[in-house]
Amino acid sequence: MIDFARVQKELQECSRDVEASGIKVAPKSDNLGRLTGTIPGPVGTPYEGGTFQIDITLPDGYPFEPPKMQFATKVWHPNISSQSGAICLDILKDQWSPALTLKTALLSVQALLSTPEPGDPQDAVVAQQYLRDYQTFVGTARYWTETFAKTSSLGVEEKVQKLVEMGFPEALARSALESVGGDENLALEKLCSG
Amino acid sequence: MASEMEVPAELSSMFERHLRYRDLSLLLPFILGFTSNNTTEQRDPDQEAPQTTGSNERIILINPFTQGMVVIEGAASLESLLRDMGNKNGQPPASKASIEAMPKVEIGEDNKDGECAVCLEEWELGGAVKEMPCKHRFHGGCVEKWLKIHGNCPVCRYKMPVDEEELGKNIDEGEGEGERRVEREIWVSFAFNGSRRNGDSNENPSSDSSTED
Ligand SMILES: [Zn+2]
Numbered sequence: 001m002i003d004f005a006r007v008q009k010e011l012q013e014c015s016r017d018v019e020a021s022g023i024k025v026a027p028k029s030d031n032l033g034r035l036t037g038t039i040p041g042p043v044g045t046p047y048e049g050g051t052f053q054i055d056i057t058l059p060d061g062y063p064f065e066p067p068k069m070q071f072a073t074k075v076w077h078p079n080i081s082s083q084s085g086a087i088c089l090d091i092l093k094d095q096w097s098p099a100l101t102l103k104t105a106l107l108s109v110q111a112l113l114s115t116p117e118p119g120d121p122q123d124a125v126v127a128q129q130y131l132r133d134y135q136t137f138v139g140t141a142r143y144w145t146e147t148f149a150k151t152s153s154l155g156v157e158e159k160v161q162k163l164v165e166m167g168f169p170e171a172l173a174r175s176a177l178e179s180v181g182g183d184e185n186l187a188l189e190k191l192c193s194g
Numbered sequence: 195m196a197s198e199m200e201v202p203a204e205l206s207s208m209f210e211r212h213l214r215y216r217d218l219s220l221l222l223p224f225i226l227g228f229t230s231n232n233t234t235e236q237r238d239p240d241q242e243a244p245q246t247t248g249s250n251e252r253i254i255l256i257n258p259f260t261q262g263m264v265v266i267e268g269a270a271s272l273e274s275l276l277r278d279m280g281n282k283n284g285q286p287p288a289s290k291a292s293i294e295a296m297p298k299v300e301i302g303e304d305n306k307d308g309e310c311a312v313c314l315e316e317w318e319l320g321g322a323v324k325e326m327p328c329k330h331r332f333h334g335g336c337v338e339k340w341l342k343i344h345g346n347c348p349v350c351r352y353k354m355p356v357d358e359e360e361l362g363k364n365i366d367e368g369e370g371e372g373e374r375r376v377e378r379e380i381w382v383s384f385a386f387n388g389s390r391r392n393g394d395s396n397e398n399p400s401s402d403s404s405t406e407d
């Protein structure tokens with residue numbers, strides 16, 4: 001019942017301009033009902049430099065029903081569950097339109113990363129932190145990006161280890177890293193100044 | 195106080211369906227009780243509900259986050275209530291008449307460029323498409339299927355007329371919807387530890403349950 005012809009067209013269209021958009025959609029298997037989307041973290045946000053994977057499940061009624069999307073990569077954001085990756089976004093719910101596509105939906109998710117709406121939260125804890133202590137929110141979001149959304153960079157454990165080797169207590173090194181979003185140089189600076 | 199009420203099985207499955215909508219799930223985390231008929235004498239009736247409907251049903255919803263409780267009187271059924279709420283943001287289906295009234299347009303040499311935004315197929319020379327009042331064109335089958343779910347243009351969200359009869363009296367156009375809900379709702383503040391105190395029974399239009407995003 002899923003309009004697979006349309007899904008095929010979408011995939012072709014999406015792969016055509018993957019260079020420009022950075023947005024990828026790929027089927028998980030031969031079954032086009034389950035796919036994986038990939039979006040780059042927007043520049044100028046705590047998600048910059050990260051690559052975020054999104055699990056996509058197409059309901060039987062697609063495209064008359066919205067695709068189900070959920071972050072597979074852990075992300076710290078008021079409108080995304082830090083536990084499950086569930087996304088609070090109106091176009092994935094009652095504002096869906098069949099003229100939207102997987103690519104435009106993923107673009108909307110990417111835009112959501114740039115413009116959190118803490119007033120309409122999916123994750124109450126994150127939203128509260130965003131509203132009450134924005135700096136800590138940015139630090140945590142960056143730390144999560146660093147830890148979960150970057151595959152190439154040095155792992156957090158290795159960074160902690162490095163700082164410990166420099167003579168800092170492990171707990172302190174860890175919290176310093178977390179507060180600056182995982183940047184080892186900033187963490188070192190902080191440890192030295194504090 | 196919930197022990198005396200039972201939630202029918204089909205309600206819970208229906209409820210789960212609606213839980214997909216996050217705002218609804220926040221709004222109605224629990225159905226505490228669902229009672230029907232002759233309920234009027236059970237509870238303190240000092241609420242100034244402007245209209246007491248004949249077949250009185252009462253739905254009690256409890257929100258553990260705010261520790262608030264909503265009692266909804268006179269809802270025709272839970273299903274209509276949830277549909278009502280689900281429609282809060284989603285556009286209701288277009289009326290049959292408005293769907294039938296969409297003109298057919300032939301695809302010829304002069305207008306063959308473009309595609310149907312629903313199925314993404316390009317126009318076929320000699321084919322016929324349907325044109326919405328906003329002038330956006332789709333295959334008849336494609337757009338009609340959508341309009342029977344949500345009565346707006348897939349491209350520009352132009353709103354089609356709604357079938358009043360089908361929607362029943364619960365939904366008016368635009369703001370009337372909100373007003374009606376306020377009429378039926380009694381917001382009761384509720385203390386979890388300790389016995390129930392009858393809270394303010396004023397119909398508070400700013401209660402969580404009637405606000406929109
Ligand atoms: Zn079509």
Ligand SMILES: [Zn+2]
Pocket residue numbers: 326328329330347348349350351352
């Ligand atoms: Zn239109």
